[in-house]
Amino acid sequence: MSPPLLPSWRALAALLVLGASAAHADSLRRFALVAGNDEGGDETRPLRFAQDDARKMHGLLARLGGVAPGDAMLLLNESSKDFLAALTQLETRAKEARARGERTALLVYYSGHAKDGTLRLGNTRLGFEDLKQRLSNAPADIRIAILDSCRSGALTRTKGARRAPAFEIESGAARDARGLVILTSSSADEDSQESDALRGSYFSHHLASGLLGDADRSGDGRVTLFEAYSHAYARTVADTAASSGGAQHPTFSYDLAGNGDLVLTDLRAGGDGLVVPGLAPAGMYYFVDPGGMVVAELDKTPDVERRVALAPGTYRVKRRLSDRLRIGEVEVSRGRQVVLEESRLRDAPFSDDPVKGAAPEGGAWWTVGVSGGVQSFFDAPTRQSLFLSVGMLGAEAQLHDYFRRDWVWGVDVAVGGKQALLALPTLSGPPYKYSVTSLGTTLTSEWPRGTVAPFVGARMAYLVMRRDFEEATYPDQKYAMFSPGLVAGLRWQPLRRLHVTGRARLHYLLYTVDEQRSLGFWELGALVTYQP
Template sequence: MRRAPAHGQALVLALLLAAAVQAQPVRRFALVAGNDEGGSDTRTLRFARDDARKMHGLLVRLGGVAPGDERLLLDKSAKDFLQALTELETGAQAARARGERTALIVYYSGHAKDGSLRLGDSTLDLEALKRRLSAAPADIRIAILDSCRSGALTRTKGARRAPAFAIDAGATREARGLVILTSSSADEDSQESDLLGGSYFSHHLASGLMGDADRSGDGQVTLFEAYSHAYARTVADTADSSAGPQHPTFSYDLAGNGDLVLTDLRGRDEGLLVPRTAPAGAYYFVSPGGLVVAELDKAVDTERRLGLAPGTYTVKRRMPDRLRIGEAEVRRGRTTVLDESQLRDAPFSDDPVKGVPPQPRALRTYWTLGLAGGYHSFFDAPTRENLFLSTPLLGLEVGLHHYFRENWRWDFDLSLGARQATLELPTLSGPRYRYSLLTVGTSLVAEWPFGPVAPFVGVRLAYLLTGRDFEDPSLPDQFYAVLTPGLVGGVRWHMSEHFELTGRGRVHYLLYNVDAQRSLGYWELGALVTYRF
């Protein structure tokens, strides 16, 4: 047997080593954050948290991120964000020490303003975050920012406004470094869509990761396949919007060559397969709630796979003069093959997306729980001195914000008050008794936010129960109960991400008809500290 020359052995060995390195799996760590709130000077977003949930689910289900190597943060602060990042960096450092190749993916959907991410009332400087990721102990770091004017982070050497480059996925030197993808350029707003149930950029990025971006047909979606797809679709979908076209950007600082596979659809016995025999065209997959979950652009004589989560979807293929509509059920652990014969022709009026009424960009509904203190008193002096006494109050209040419409609040309250008193008789002091008061009420108020301060007015209906409990057991206790309508007004101050301080006043009317027909009115002043969930 002939021995290969020394230089030939070295070449074979180098190729084998390169193939081994190329085949080395990547340990993935992912931090996914979504913040609908961006502070008092920003408008609350509708879908940032939903976008984060979708991206987190995709990375775990299709992106090779193992449970425990991920963090999902919803409406958390910058401190929480950095703490979670530290935990993942520690895990990545330990993995590298064991010889594993690592990737750190950071995704954020929410507000950005004045060069900072806005996480509630806290901020995270974009340049500081970039420096932090540049120094992170992972072989490759990927930042995906879906926020207004996030392209300010890519206004550096290597930045591009369009996907005008390619990386050789077959190269023998693996890519190492930092990649930043943003949803918009430095002077553009990132836009949301009611029909998509998310932002344009995150929707198309997620749809691409599920398989629509797999133009090579190899069952893998690489980082730059996903970005190029999201770029083209985002620009196309926003071109006619009132805000104008939105241009995602990227910045890369990579040593070596090669691309990183973000999602892998190969060998999965779950999802949806559009067979080679299916007609070409654009397919849309709509959730039972009427939202477009994913899209797929199929060419002639190609087979396409989409990594849909288990569930039932309406399938829509748009044709020049009509629609083709049907249903597809994706079952857990099984691949569903789309059957063209099960689709039916339908007019455009039957479009399952067209029939969904656009929802207003309302603030997200949330609850508050508050502890209240106040004072209750009747306007009429003889009444408050002998019949219904002035009384301090302590109570609990629950508020449901933005449920009926934006900046409306529905409150439920319970207040208790008590004091010791003496029944005054015409000629002498009477028996002592304990006067008690209970009010249970509900209010509907409208607010007008001005930064952190929001004045409000509204209507209230309360059930008032008063009682006298005499110390002398021979005297019967007395009770009086009545429904009383009234008005409420005050000011709410948003102190921090979770705490609010409210001062308010109430006026009520009641008809007293025990011993005489009298119209009475009372007022309440109070303050409460509330916690926002």
């Protein structure tokens, strides 16, 4: 099957000419509605990266896309009602801006499920036709819809839109473009695919990577809409060609009056970024964040200086050769352009690939580690004379991204104990050893933010408390019970395979020996895990 749109290099060349007059684009007041929805309601499987794609795009548009923070809205797992309400807000602002004589652009990005001609925002739906109608009537000079969802190409097939390459350019025309542009991640009968290795959808990843600089074929430091689309199209098709889901073909359509391409990102906008000098070897460069995620790619051609608008931070750089890797590290400082020096890269075997390999079976990965912490009951008499406050040492294994992305299932065992003297109203003094053994299983959901990931979840523990007296006069005692609880904390990944976690647990324990009592206890602890 042929793609709905094959880039027309003739049209592209014309667009680049127009796109060069960026003054028009730069004077635009830009509004952006960015939405990501992992859930698609009935008959859909949850997506793993839709929210991440939305976050990535939102950050990119705010940093490089000329969208003021107050003019960008990010919706994560919200309903169609919220989506439309947010759109209404932006339309109102756009209308006010137009009334003041400003040129306006409204960009709508959606990553999530789509099925049967509707966007699926959780259990709610928004029809393609309704959305298109809404955008067609939106009070902005240029309306751009970027839809990263299955079968979204149906939107570009609908009446009123023309597909490139029938994109006609009036060469040399001076009129500003007005109208509606729609980019979709796949054609009308294709699924949009996600990649565990990229930790995002193919389309959004390549679109974002292109907007960071890889799509800047002209080398003018600006990435236009058509450049970004062309880049995302070519890379998405190439990456998905051999996938089990088959090749995925993004589409592009427009209904524009006037002409002129739109600059989507200005690579110099933030003042910071990375420059790959013209003398640097040609080839594919990958820029990897500390979490192992490929943030951007760059297809470097010989003797051409390229620019990648990386956000301030530390990145590992990888260039792949036929027999080895060239890897190194680069620090991008705020407001500074850093030059990548080839001399700072070193040879490395493929096994040292800084990109986290996608594990088989849906990208699951696991860790093992040791933990330490403190357990203490809330009730003072209880912790003083029944179940004492103790330090705990343990071991833990965690399975990440198995049931669902960013879900972590863990099993743990911990022991603790101390020497104590009995202190009861009519009996004090006998020495004994108090000990606790805890077996637990935990299911948490994480929200990764770079190298840190806050999480909350639920835990079920099986506790065994013992009291062993030194004197034979008193019988040794034991109590065992299941204990449900909640857990929250923060996981930090300082090194590629090392994770440090701080967490707090709250647990309920039913005590039934002397009487039925509901007890609560807390645990504070730290966990160091290794990712094999």
